[in-house]
Amino acid sequence: MEAAEFRKRGKEMVDYVADYLEQIDKRQVFPDVEPGYLRPLIPDCAPQDPESFEDVFKDIEKIIMPGVTHWHSPYFFAYFPAASSFPALLADMLCGGIGCVGFSWAASPACTELETVMLDWLGKMINLPGEFLAGKDGQGGGVIQGSASEATLISLLAARTKTIRRVQSEKPELTEADVMGRLVAYASDQFCATLGTTPCCSFDKLLELGPVCNKENIWMHIDAAYAGSAFICPEFRHLLNGVEFADSFNFNPHKWLLVNFDCSAMWVKKRSDLTGAFKLEPLYLQHHHQESGLVTDYRHWQIPLGRRFRSLKLWFVLRMYGVRGLQEHIRKHIRLSHQFEHLVLQDERFEICAEVVLGLVCFRLKGSNELNKALLKSINEAKKIHLVPCHLREKFVLRFAICSRAVESTHIKFAWQHISQLATDLLKTWEQNHHQ
């Protein structure tokens, strides 16, 4: 396929994606397929000779779509949101077209520099302390990682290197292995300091943890993967108070800030903590600018060597929504979660299991875990909406997460009526069985 055909097929694909997202509410949110469904539908091996675009294209609806869980359906309330927006899709097309691999400044200066500046923009939007920003000559700065797991791993490895060096400088007789065997990482069962845990969106008390970490020379990493996007709204920024004690901070615009996966934003106060741990300088990656101090080589900030031009997505989304547009998106989701919360509270068969702070409602039928498992099963088997559960202490709890960019009040009402009806049906049978 050459450029001329790409012009035609690309436009068909744009329409296909627009159709898909415009009419996603008409698709069943969770697929009917059973494990192993796909293999029998396609050949055992790649074709020897080229197939046409038409052949591939028609297989999208035939083979792929029957097995897709529609994350952007307004009936999808599972996990946490996966961000998506048209500006981000456009930026990703450009990113693919440019197709540079930005492991060093020289490998594509725009790729590196836009990322640094976009992370400053984003840091300012959530009012991060200035130490985390790169500016023209800051010691800190931001980087786009693939996921919060990678940001946590990077922090852990950087903290390890930093601590080993500090201990060795105090006690030069110790080997790296001596120190390594005695290092301790403190974590709760959600790991590191977390703002907005996955099960119930709870918040660690940074103002208590932070001073202890600072006093004891412990690297503090804060993971706000989901919740972080909300801090662009001044009324939620207080949840981030205490970040000033942290060494590194991370949240995922690819969850809730309309930037498609992957875009996990991470900041550090001292960029030398990362580059000190990961620096890699073979000759073929050196360039004459690298000693200038103005230059960032992001390969020293991450596990992979290669990296895509992901800051384009941030640039397009921040500009085409504006801060206000993104705040509206966050506030709408939080309004909808409170709407759902109120519906639950009006039904005395149900209880709310955790404070509703952002876009997640944890709820359950008053009663046994078995009863609630049965309710979730009937919800997910009906496939009108999709939810996942969590454990809160000993309790089996249903999570209702506001996810889709297109979700509206009517979808919330529909979901609640549906859940309520299934609960009524279930309780009827359940009581009968219970009485037998």
Added chain:
Amino acid sequence: MEAAEFRKRGKEMVDYVADYLEQIDKRQVFPDVEPGYLRPLIPDCAPQDPESFEDVFKDIEKIIMPGVTHWHSPYFFAYFPAASSFPALLADMLCGGIGCVGFSWAASPACTELETVMLDWLGKMINLPGEFLAGKDGQGGGVIQGSASEATLISLLAARTKTIRRVQSEKPELTEADVMGRLVAYASDQFCATLGTTPCCSFDKLLELGPVCNKENIWMHIDAAYAGSAFICPEFRHLLNGVEFADSFNFNPHKWLLVNFDCSAMWVKKRSDLTGAFKLEPLYLQHHHQESGLVTDYRHWQIPLGRRFRSLKLWFVLRMYGVRGLQEHIRKHIRLSHQFEHLVLQDERFEICAEVVLGLVCFRLKGSNELNKALLKSINEAKKIHLVPCHLREKFVLRFAICSRAVESTHIKFAWQHISQLATDLLKTWEQNHHQ
């Protein structure tokens, strides 16, 4: 921006990308900008109110393009190729549109199942031993990682867990820390067993390393990041002989198989070695199929939790090129590297520094490292073509890598004439300086 505007803007972006790639040879391959060029060109912070697509779009040429290193230019001969093709771009648009996060089978069955089958297709194309394939009930299988670094890290962590468990089962009195402190990872200065090293594309002798690893119960990981794509051609498959001794194997279709970054293909003989090391099962990620054995949850195979629908790129590319089309691409690049090699060999001022096996030619002026540094400097300052150097033992060497999908014999001839002329100019000055 809603779907209607996306239809319009998406099509404009398709044309922009097509224009860019069609006319990329008219752009200077390496940019003129100095470090810090971008920050003064854009505002200090994100706009409060939305900007129009037109405003953002016109900034692409104004702000981004002046700082782009054009990896797909036929005058780009640096690093290794970054794969790109129109079918892959189309697939990435679909991937973005679907926007699912495939951390478990249930999170989007198609995303998981297509990946497993595509890695089987790809494994068969390079004639991997059957143990590495998933098939319907194999113990092995493939996964798409983001980069070869991640594949190596995953292998290392899986090997560590496996070895600790083995040692502990033999000596239950040892703690994990006792064992950990005594583990050894063997590597050359290119790390792990490598097929096609970055400096000069050399090959480790798997048939010597493999039996030793197997006998001593050492996990053997093979990294063929660049070279792996060539193994789809039967005449190069012998370079992979010995893979049968390995526990894990990895190569990057995003380097040389026309699949845009990121798509690093990794296979293991025993999937339980990975899932044993990384398994993560909070309730909100469990689904009722997971115990069935037919089901893969790829989050247990990687560092990140989330993952994009990257197998679509493989599916589109393998089908729209066919095996023959991809073989032609590989063979063309190797033909062009030999063309360049012959041009170098005809000029007695130059020498070839490593056997040209695939698409990389390592060469230098006979003479000092300083002379060759000066030659590279004059090449890269002229910005007609772009190269990077490497060290081979004590020598400073120039790497000429065939990179672009669009590179042709005429570009090779041009590059050589240009290098040859710059060498003539340089030698003239050099000798004058030398005689003074």
